Amino acid sequence: MVDLTGQYQKIKEAVDEGIQQVIDTTQFINGSATKEFASGLATYLKVKHVIPCANGTDALQIALMALGLKEGDEVISIPFTFVATVEVVALLKLKPVFVDVDENTFNIDVNKIEEKITPRTKAIIPVHLFGQGADMEKIMKIAAKYNLIVIEDNAQAIGSELEMEGIGSVKTGTIGHIATTSFYPTKNLGAYGDGGALFTNDDVIAQKIKIICDHGSAKKYYYDAIGVNSRLDSMQAAILNVKLKNLDVYNKQRQNTAEKYDAGLKDIPGISIPSRFEKSTHVFHQYTIKIAQNREGLKEHLQEKGIPSMIYYPVPLHLSEAYRVYGYKQGDFPVSEKIAKEVLSLPMHTELDVEQIEYICETIKEFVFRQNTVIV
Ligand SMILES: *Cc1c(COP(=O)(O)O)cnc(C)c1O
Numbered sequence: 001m002v003d004l005t006g007q008y009q010k011i012k013e014a015v016d017e018g019i020q021q022v023i024d025t026t027q028f029i030n031g032s033a034t035k036e037f038a039s040g041l042a043t044y045l046k047v048k049h050v051i052p053c054a055n056g057t058d059a060l061q062i063a064l065m066a067l068g069l070k071e072g073d074e075v076i077s078i079p080f081t082f083v084a085t086v087e088v089v090a091l092l093k094l095k096p097v098f099v100d101v102d103e104n105t106f107n108i109d110v111n112k113i114e115e116k117i118t119p120r121t122k123a124i125i126p127v128h129l130f131g132q133g134a135d136m137e138k139i140m141k142i143a144a145k146y147n148l149i150v151i152e153d154n155a156q157a158i159g160s161e162l163e164m165e166g167i168g169s170v171k172t173g174t175i176g177h178i179a180t181t182s183f184y185p186t187k188n189l190g191a192y193g194d195g196g197a198l199f200t201n202d203d204v205i206a207q208k209i210k211i212i213c214d215h216g217s218a219k220k221y222y223y224d225a226i227g228v229n230s231r232l233d234s235m236q237a238a239i240l241n242v243k244l245k246n247l248d249v250y251n252k253q254r255q256n257t258a259e260k261y262d263a264g265l266k267d268i269p270g271i272s273i274p275s276r277f278e279k280s281t282h283v284f285h286q287y288t289i290k291i292a293q294n295r296e297g298l299k300e301h302l303q304e305k306g307i308p309s310m311i312y313y314p315v316p317l318h319l320s321e322a323y324r325v326y327g328y329k330q331g332d333f334p335v336s337e338k339i340a341k342e343v344l345s346l347p348m349h350t351e352l353d354v355e356q357i358e359y360i361c362e363t364i365k366e367f368v369f370r371q372n373t374v375i376v
Pocket of ligand 1: 055056057058081082084085127153155156181182183184194195196
């Protein structure tokens with residue numbers, strides 16, 4: 001699905017030098033590499049504060065902790081996402097309230113948010129799924145109307161841009177009150193281990209987040225809040241400093257790959273290529289097609305031809321064993337349930353070449369036509 005070795009070979013010198021520097025200075029925790037990364041990312045995103053932490057799941061948890069919510073307060077998100085988005089809500093004894101997604105963009109269906117708002121609703125966590133921005137314009141309007149906090153889960157869309165009325169084009173993760181991201185190795189901006197960060201333009205929230213990340217202390221050994229230990233270590237930051245400089249190039253390569261996939265797949269009956277939301281760019285963390293019939297057969301066929309593929313995500317969270325306690329049932333989120341049966345993500349990374357993409361498209365075509373012939 002990804003080729004991190006090929007990518008590393010091209011930046012090896014700079015990465016190795018960065019790691020060596022960390023070792024030479026022995027600033028393993030909160031060293032200059034981490035500070036450089038936080039300020040570099042803030043400049044790149046045009047956001048006031050970037051607070052690095054240990055991973056994207058921590059980032060989400062810390063964002064929620066910074067809001068000072070009470071047990072049972074409700075947080076809106078989607079059932080068709082990676083579990084972390086909702087897991088942290090449950091861990092903090094808040095109540096996950098799901099809103100179904102849009103069948104085409106896979107992002108939160110903004111027309112279904114208001115009906116889920118109650119007096120206990122405190123926050124919305126939109127996810128910019130697969131690399132494409134959710135409809136933040138509408139989400140921010142709803143949030144303003146009901147006085148809700150918006151936490152963007154930007155783990156899959158770093159570098160993507162949204163067109164905002166009256167403001168122009170801005171990076172995802174800089175629109176809500178807080179945003180979170182992950183530097184898990186396979187993410188668009190991936191470290192060589194775990195990493196994450198929070199972003200905000202709000203000085204008060206930023207200060208709270210910093211304190212929570214550091215055991216709840218602003219001054220060493222004085223504790224103002226119950227916090228956690230969540231840091232981005234300097235070696236990961238040194239690697240990320242190199243990769244951040246290449247992020248736009250990496251995203252461009254993904255977009256080029258997506259266009260080639262589009263061209264090769266768009267006329268195959270029964271296959272839907274990823275829809276684009278007109279107000280967002282798409283940085284293709286995943287290139288996800290939909291196939292209405294015999295997805296498992298296609299997956300197997302690809303496997304036989306040496307092509308990996310993945311199902312993100314096979315079970316919507318409301319139907320997952322651990323989340324049944326919230327009382328949701330089959331049929332509650334029909335769009336999520338339907339697409340969970342149809343989606344298939346194809347190999348997507350910065351090192352795919354034209355021949356590989358053509359081979360993948362031809363293999364899919366071969367499967368679909370062979371299957372149709374059999375049915376006829
Ligand atoms: C990867 C991911 C996370 C979690 O990030 P980790 O660094 O693995 O903890 C959260 N949300 C989404 C949407 C993700 O894709």
